[in-house]
Amino acid sequence: EAQVTQNPRYLITVTGKKLTVTCSQNMNHEYMSWYRQDPGLGLRQIYYSMNVEVTDKGDVPEGYKVSRKEKRNFPLILESPSPNQTSLYFCASSFNQGNYVDEQYFGPGTRLTVT
Amino acid sequence: AQKVTQAQTEISVVEKEDVTLDCVYETRDTTYYLFWYKQPPSGELVFLIRRNSFDEQNEISGRYSWNFQKSTSSFNFTITASQVVDSAVYFCALSEANSGYSTLTFGKGTMLLVSP
Numbered sequence: 001e002a003q004v005t006q007n008p009r010y011l012i013t014v015t016g017k018k019l020t021v022t023c024s025q026n027m028n029h030e031y032m033s034w035y036r037q038d039p040g041l042g043l044r045q046i047y048y049s050m051n052v053e054v055t056d057k058g059d060v061p062e063g064y065k066v067s068r069k070e071k072r073n074f075p076l077i078l079e080s081p082s083p084n085q086t087s088l089y090f091c092a093s094s095f096n097q098g099n100y101v102d103e104q105y106f107g108p109g110t111r112l113t114v115t
Numbered sequence: 116a117q118k119v120t121q122a123q124t125e126i127s128v129v130e131k132e133d134v135t136l137d138c139v140y141e142t143r144d145t146t147y148y149l150f151w152y153k154q155p156p157s158g159e160l161v162f163l164i165r166r167n168s169f170d171e172q173n174e175i176s177g178r179y180s181w182n183f184q185k186s187t188s189s190f191n192f193t194i195t196a197s198q199v200v201d202s203a204v205y206f207c208a209l210s211e212a213n214s215g216y217s218t219l220t221f222g223k224g225t226m227l228l229v230s231p
Contacts, residue, residue: 033219042206042223050217058218090160092219101148101167101216106160 023091121222138207
């Protein structure tokens with residue numbers, strides 16, 4: 001089954017404790033992206049990756065890191081989480097080639113609470 | 116810069132009513148893609164439709180239909196004979212060629228509540 005998986009699905013942590021949210025897709029997609037969703041703000045892009053070893057900032061990258069060492073994985077790292085990073089996080093992937101843009105397939109979401 | 120506006124924050128209808136969700140976008144690009152996603156109360160994001168800027172043909176899929184009008188930069192979504200299961204947050208989104216389709220800009224969403 002084609003899917004994007006994220007782990008953990010729920011996480012409660014404390015300020016300053018480093019954490020990683022994993023994201024994996026099995027569709028051989030080049031493009032992957034992270035979003036955060038906050039009430040009244042919709043989804044905002046954090047980072048994206050057009051291919052292995054190619055990453056770039058989205059609209060709200062502060063406080064986050066990513067890496068893309070393998071095509072299927074795109075982990076989101078919070079080196080020193082703060083309460084304003086409490087949010088619902090989505091990972092997504094899609095097939096983008098030239099001028100063809102497919103839908104983005106989203107993971108189930110990770111609800112993060114930073115106290 | 117690209118921008119998507121969903122002016123309706125929340126809409127409440129009674130089952131079987133028709134409802135239209137508005138989406139207005141801004142882009143300087145002539146080549147772009149528009150999307151609609153549904154987020155039911157369970158939280159996942161469900162893809163509904165993708166439309167590129169060169170295809171202005173309206174689309175119908177069962178009770179769902181989409182009206183794409185480049186002249187008014189709108190991509191509105193209509194649900195005919197709404198059902199309780201249609202209750203969800205609906206997002207319109209835009210991806211443009213200028214950015215190499217690297218970014219998907221979402222509107223803030225419209226919450227649709229369909230009551231029995």
